[in-house]
Amino acid sequence: MISDKSTTRKNIKRFFLMIFKQNRKLSIVAFVIMLIVSALDLTTPQIMQRILDDAIKLGKIKLLLALAILYALINIVSAAFEVGSGYIYSKIKNGVTVKLKVKLLKHLGKLSGDYYTNIKSGNMLQVMENDIYIVESMGIELVISLVSDAFMAVIALFFLIRMQWDLLLLLMTLEIALGFTQSKFTKILSRKTNELRDDSGVISNLVQEYISNIMLVVMSKSIPKFFRNYIKKEKDILKKYIHFDMIISGNSANVKVVSALITVFTYGYGGYKIIKGHMTFGELIAFEQYVSMFMGPSMRIIRSNTTIQQSAVSINRIFAVIDEPVIIEQDNDGEVFNKDSNGYIEFKHVDFSYGDGSDVINDVNMKFEKGKVSAIVGSTGCGKSTIIKLLFRLWEVNNGCIYIDRVSLKKYNLRNLRKNIAIITQDLLLFDDTIINNITLENKYVSRAEVEYICKKVQIYDFIASLPNGFDTVIGEDGVKLSGGQKQKISIARALLGDSRVIVFDEATSALDNVSQQNIMGNISEFLKNRTTIVIAHRLSTIRNADIIYVMDGGRIVEQGTHDELICKNGHYYNLYYGENIEMLI
Ligand SMILES: Nc1ncnc2c1ncn2[C@@H]1O[C@H](COP(=O)(O)OP(=O)(O)OP(=O)(O)O)[C@@H](O)[C@H]1O
Numbered sequence: 001m002i003s004d005k006s007t008t009r010k011n012i013k014r015f016f017l018m019i020f021k022q023n024r025k026l027s028i029v030a031f032v033i034m035l036i037v038s039a040l041d042l043t044t045p046q047i048m049q050r051i052l053d054d055a056i057k058l059g060k061i062k063l064l065l066a067l068a069i070l071y072a073l074i075n076i077v078s079a080a081f082e083v084g085s086g087y088i089y090s091k092i093k094n095g096v097t098v099k100l101k102v103k104l105l106k107h108l109g110k111l112s113g114d115y116y117t118n119i120k121s122g123n124m125l126q127v128m129e130n131d132i133y134i135v136e137s138m139g140i141e142l143v144i145s146l147v148s149d150a151f152m153a154v155i156a157l158f159f160l161i162r163m164q165w166d167l168l169l170l171l172m173t174l175e176i177a178l179g180f181t182q183s184k185f186t187k188i189l190s191r192k193t194n195e196l197r198d199d200s201g202v203i204s205n206l207v208q209e210y211i212s213n214i215m216l217v218v219m220s221k222s223i224p225k226f227f228r229n230y231i232k233k234e235k236d237i238l239k240k241y242i243h244f245d246m247i248i249s250g251n252s253a254n255v256k257v258v259s260a261l262i263t264v265f266t267y268g269y270g271g272y273k274i275i276k277g278h279m280t281f282g283e284l285i286a287f288e289q290y291v292s293m294f295m296g297p298s299m300r301i302i303r304s305n306t307t308i309q310q311s312a313v314s315i316n317r318i319f320a321v322i323d324e325p326v327i328i329e330q331d332n333d334g335e336v337f338n339k340d341s342n343g344y345i346e347f348k349h350v351d352f353s354y355g356d357g358s359d360v361i362n363d364v365n366m367k368f369e370k371g372k373v374s375a376i377v378g379s380t381g382c383g384k385s386t387i388i389k390l391l392f393r394l395w396e397v398n399n400g401c402i403y404i405d406r407v408s409l410k411k412y413n414l415r416n417l418r419k420n421i422a423i424i425t426q427d428l429l430l431f432d433d434t435i436i437n438n439i440t441l442e443n444k445y446v447s448r449a450e451v452e453y454i455c456k457k458v459q460i461y462d463f464i465a466s467l468p469n470g471f472d473t474v475i476g477e478d479g480v481k482l483s484g485g486q487k488q489k490i491s492i493a494r495a496l497l498g499d500s501r502v503i504v505f506d507e508a509t510s511a512l513d514n515v516s517q518q519n520i521m522g523n524i525s526e527f528l529k530n531r532t533t534i535v536i537a538h539r540l541s542t543i544r545n546a547d548i549i550y551v552m553d554g555g556r557i558v559e560q561g562t563h564d565e566l567i568c569k570n571g572h573y574y575n576l577y578y579g580e581n582i583e584m585l586i
C-alpha cells in the first residue's frame, strides 16, 4: 500500500486532530500539566548553581539546607504532576484505540463485494492489531510532549546563551551534525519499515491460511508445500530484519559518540574557563544540566520524526480502510418490508460483471413469487450464486433492474432488505460458540421452544439432545466438531428462525443424503408457505417439485418451466437431469 507524501501528511494531521477532538478537555489538561512540569524542571539548575557557589563554597549550612529542601520539593511536585499526566495519557490512548478498532470493524461491514473479494484477512488483522498498536504507542503523548519539549528546549537555550555563548556555539555545531545524520537514518528507516510491513503481511496471510484450514491442509497433504513457501519467506524477511536492526544500532552508536563528544567539550572547555576564572563551578554544573535539558528534548523532537515516519505507514493503512468508500449506503431512508409486502422479486434484463471482467450475468429475466419455490440450476460457474449476491446488493447490477414488490431494489433501505433475505450457502459461517447461540445469533426474542421445534423439523434435535451439554455445547472454531450435514442443518434452522420474507438455499443441502434432504424439505414446507423461496441445487432431485425452474448457462437463462415441461423440451435441463441420473436411461 503506497501513499504519496501529501496523503501521508494529511493522514497524520487527521489522526492527531481525531485524537484531540475526541479528548479536547483531557488533552488541554495534559498539556498544561506538561508545561508546569517543564517550568518546574527548568528552575532546578539555578538552585544547583546556588547550592554549589553560594552555600557550599561560602560554607553557609542553613542556606544549603533550605536550597536542598527546595530542590527536593520541586522535584517531588514535578514528579506528582507527571504521574497525573501519565494517567491522562493512558486514558486517552486506550479510549482512542478502542474507538478506532470499533470504527474500522463497523466500516468493514459496510463495504462492497469487490472489497470483500480482494481483502486479505492477514493484512486486515495486521491493521487491527499491529498498526493500531503502533499508532497507539505514538499517540497523543507524542504530540503533547513535542510541544512541552519545544518549550523546555527554547527556555534552556535562552539560559545557555546567557551563561556561556561560546561554549554553546561549540556544542551547537555538534548538535547540528547529529540532527543531520539522524534525519538521514530516519528516511532509510521509514523506507525499510514499509518493506518489512508488507513482507510480514504476506507471511501473516500464509500462516492464517494454514491455521484456519489446518484440517484440510493435513488431509490434502499440503504441509510440505506450505513449509517450502513459508520457510523461504521467513528466511528472506529474517535477513531484512537483521539489516533493519543493524541500521537502528548504527543510529544509536552515532548518537552515543556525538553525545560523548558533547560531554568532553562541556567539561574540557568549561573546566578551562573555570581555571581561567571566567566561570564558576556551580555555573558549569548548571550549564551542563541546561545542556541536557536542551539536548534531551531536542533529541526527542528529532527522534519523534522517526516515530511519526514509522507510524505513518500504520496511519495510512488504517485510514485506507476507513476511507474505503461505502458503495452502497446502509441507512438510507429507503423502502422497508412491511406486513403487506409480497416479497415478489423480479429481475428485468439484468447484466452484471465482476470488476472489469466479461459479463457473468447476461440479460437475465426472472420472477420469484411468495409461497412458491423457484429453483435455479445450471453447471458450475454459470452465475447462480451471483444472482443471489446481486439480490443481497453485495454488488450493483450493470444494466437492467431488480425489483421487489415492483419497487427497485436500489430504493430499499439496505439494512432492512438484508434482514429480510436469509441465505443458506455452501460456505457456512459458524461461530466458536454454543449451538444455541449459533442458531439464534443471540437474538433474545427467540424462545427455546421455537428453537427446539425448528431443530426437530430439520432433524438435528436428536443429535443435539444426545450431546452431554445439549444446546449449550460449544462447537469449536468454524464448527469443526460437526459434520458437514450437521452444519447445514444448523444453518437451515438459523435461517428459518428469523422472520425473513425471502429464503435462499444455495447448495444448502448438498452435504445431506437424499433421504434426509427430502425429509427435511418436506418438514420445513410449512415455514416456506408465506415466504419467497429460491433453491439452487446441483442435485436436481432436490428441486424436482419446484414451481418454476430456471436453467442457466454461461450467465443466461436458457430454459424455464416446471420439471415435467423442461423434460419434455429435451434440451439443457433434460441433459443435466439425465447426465446426473444416467442409470435412469439404461
Ligand atoms: N467475487 C468474484 N470476483 C470475480 N469473479 C467472480 C467472483 N465470484 C464469482 N466469480 C465468477 O463468476 C462466475 C459465476 O460464479 P457463481 O459463483 O455465480 O457461479 P455458480 O453458478 O454459483 O457456480 P457453483 O455451482 O459452482 O456454485 C464464475 O465464473 C466465477 O469465477
Ligand SMILES: [Mg+2]
Binding pocket: 384, 385, 386, 506
Ligand atoms: Mg454457487
